[in-house]
Amino acid sequence: MKTVESLGSSLLASLEQTGRTFLLLLIIAYRIVQPPYNLYPIVRQIYFIGARSLGVIVISGVTIGMVLGLQFYNTLERFGSVDILGSAVALSVLRELGPVMTALMVVGRAGSAICAELGIMRISEQVDALECMAINPDKFLVAPKLLAGIISVPLLTCVFSVVAIFGGYFVGVVLFGVSEGSYLNGMIDAVVWSDVRLGLVKSLIFGLLVTLICCSKGFYIHLTKSGSLGAEGVSYVTTDAVVISSIAVLFSDFLIGAIL
Amino acid sequence: MTQETAIEIRDLVVEYGNRRILNSIDLDIPLGQISVIMGGSGAGKSTLLRSMLGLKKPTSGAIRMLGTDICTASPGQLQEFRKQMGVAFQGGALFTSMTVGENIQLPLRQHTRLDENTIQIMTRIKLDMVNMLPHEHLMPSELSGGMTKRAALARAIIMDPKLLFFDEPSAGLDPITSAELDELIIKLKQSMNMTIVVVTHELESVFKIADRIAILGDGGLILAGTPEEIRASDDPRVVGLLNRTPRQVNVDVDQHLRRLSGLQEASDKK
Ligand SMILES: Nc1ncnc2c1ncn2[C@@H]1O[C@H](COP(=O)(O)OP(=O)(O)OP(=O)(O)O)[C@@H](O)[C@H]1O
Ligand SMILES: [Mg+2]
Numbered sequence: 001m002k003t004v005e006s007l008g009s010s011l012l013a014s015l016e017q018t019g020r021t022f023l024l025l026l027i028i029a030y031r032i033v034q035p036p037y038n039l040y041p042i043v044r045q046i047y048f049i050g051a052r053s054l055g056v057i058v059i060s061g062v063t064i065g066m067v068l069g070l071q072f073y074n075t076l077e078r079f080g081s082v083d084i085l086g087s088a089v090a091l092s093v094l095r096e097l098g099p100v101m102t103a104l105m106v107v108g109r110a111g112s113a114i115c116a117e118l119g120i121m122r123i124s125e126q127v128d129a130l131e132c133m134a135i136n137p138d139k140f141l142v143a144p145k146l147l148a149g150i151i152s153v154p155l156l157t158c159v160f161s162v163v164a165i166f167g168g169y170f171v172g173v174v175l176f177g178v179s180e181g182s183y184l185n186g187m188i189d190a191v192v193w194s195d196v197r198l199g200l201v202k203s204l205i206f207g208l209l210v211t212l213i214c215c216s217k218g219f220y221i222h223l224t225k226s227g228s229l230g231a232e233g234v235s236y237v238t239t240d241a242v243v244i245s246s247i248a249v250l251f252s253d254f255l256i257g258a259i260l
Numbered sequence: 261m262t263q264e265t266a267i268e269i270r271d272l273v274v275e276y277g278n279r280r281i282l283n284s285i286d287l288d289i290p291l292g293q294i295s296v297i298m299g300g301s302g303a304g305k306s307t308l309l310r311s312m313l314g315l316k317k318p319t320s321g322a323i324r325m326l327g328t329d330i331c332t333a334s335p336g337q338l339q340e341f342r343k344q345m346g347v348a349f350q351g352g353a354l355f356t357s358m359t360v361g362e363n364i365q366l367p368l369r370q371h372t373r374l375d376e377n378t379i380q381i382m383t384r385i386k387l388d389m390v391n392m393l394p395h396e397h398l399m400p401s402e403l404s405g406g407m408t409k410r411a412a413l414a415r416a417i418i419m420d421p422k423l424l425f426f427d428e429p430s431a432g433l434d435p436i437t438s439a440e441l442d443e444l445i446i447k448l449k450q451s452m453n454m455t456i457v458v459v460t461h462e463l464e465s466v467f468k469i470a471d472r473i474a475i476l477g478d479g480g481l482i483l484a485g486t487p488e489e490i491r492a493s494d495d496p497r498v499v500g501l502l503n504r505t506p507r508q509v510n511v512d513v514d515q516h517l518r519r520l521s522g523l524q525e526a527s528d529k530k
Contacts, residue, residue: 128315129353133367135344
């Protein structure tokens with residue numbers, strides 16, 4: 001009986017949080033169109049989410065590209081079709097791995113930081129202080145982060161995809177001696193606009209999902225049980241935010257792939 | 261003599277969950293004076309303050325501030341109203357990602373179109389008022405407890421508010437700093453004609469600054485009046501608070517023993 005009860009209450013709690021998260025999206029959308037417009041905070045957040053993540057994106061991009069090059073080379077060699085190595089790497093990076101891996105790296109690098117920052121601001125009354133100064137915390141704190149996420153993640157995804165294709169090139173052409181012409185031309189022939197578009201749409205949605213979930217988890221910490229736990233509570237919601245946004249990325253990747 | 265009231269609290273009830281913290285409070289805060297809210301720890305002082313700030317929705321009752329009923333006001337009205345008030349929180353609540361100076365300038369930058377020079381000058385004037393001028397460029401994490409409180413006060417008064425709320429200004433400060441803060445609060449009242457609401461435990465500063473005192477306890481308002489009226493009161497709870505005598509609580513020995521041993525909770529849960 002107890003387990004059923006606690007199962008039910010945690011189900012209710014997660015439904016409530018999902019509702020709050022989408023409500024937050026609506027509120028922010030409404031706030032963004034209202035003046036005043038201030039670009040500086042958005043630029044600052046793009047620097048934090050985007051520019052500061054470049055290093056980790058480049059490193060993981062090259063690594064994933066090299067792994068793909070290696071895997072595909074081994075498989076394709078058995079069928080004597082190493083010519084299509086370039087297109088195999090490019091397609092899997094552009095359509096799947098680029099958007100997904102970038103989003104997951106952003107979750108770990110920036111999402112957790114966003115969530116912890118907002119959570120700490122909430123429990124140390126900084127959000128209350130903003131409200132008392134007649135400054136809207138949704139617009140002042142959350143909106144720039146959300147916009148920066150939507151702008152940065154697609155850009156980072158582009159960087160990731162480019163360096164990953166280069167990583168595949170390095171393994172295929174430089175290490176295993178696949179001809180440069182067949183790697184590059186095969187790629188150019190095989191990749192069509194809809195592949196690039198799919199990747200961009202995915203990365204846009206992932207950027208929104210990741211920042212929205214991480215913001216909502218931290219910003220609404222006071223409405224959950226973790227709200228009264230101080231620093232420990234912040235660590236709980238941050239862990240939650242990372243897990244939930246990672247799962248959301250993977251699951252929506254499947255959904256978008258199935259629909260588009 | 262009838263005084264104008266800045267804040268009128270009528271039949272205010274505030275609950276957390278179904279725990280009633282404040283029960284039927286009636287209180288008038290006069291305009292242009294310093295009102296002090298006192299009471300034991302957990303008496304609901306901060307809760308009362310949060311209700312006045314519009315941060316905690318009361319279960320029932322009305323709070324009229326400068327003519328606006330903040331319990332029924334729309335978010336837009338509340339926002340407009342809040343431009344006339346300043347709040348210094350118990351823990352300071354300075355924004356940790358900004359320097360002291362940037363913290364203090366924030367309301368100016370958000371609500372006014374002053375030029376950069378004027379903003380800088382106004383910031384320094386307020387910093388000077390709280391003796392924080394040399395620390396303008398420090399980050400909040402680099403401040404001591406007393407410096408944090410003074411910086412929070414500077415931020416609260418940057419817009420020259422009509423209403424100033426100050427939660428525990430002198431808790432944890434050395435006697436000199438806390439005396440300086442008291443002077444500053446009195447100066448703000450006299451020179452800028454602010455209505456000031458202070459929550460504090462420090463008896464010494466209470467009787468130095470207060471024009472009116474309200475004492476909370478047992479979930480309600482015990483007594484409100486001038487300092488003389490409070491001193492003259494023979495309510496044992498007021499006398500106890502003023503003389504720092506420990507509470508005399510009549511306990512049922514049996515029940516207390518059971519509670520200590522955990523048996524009571526078990527039977528409470530049933
Ligand atoms: N967020 C909250 N959720 C549930 N109960 C709360 C919450 N905040 C305060 N309380 C309860 O309300 C009561 C009054 O708390 P409040 O903070 O107003 O006391 P206080 O008079 O300011 O005490 P102190 O002098 O220690 O600051 C306490 O019993 C506390 O347990
Ligand atoms: Mg308090």
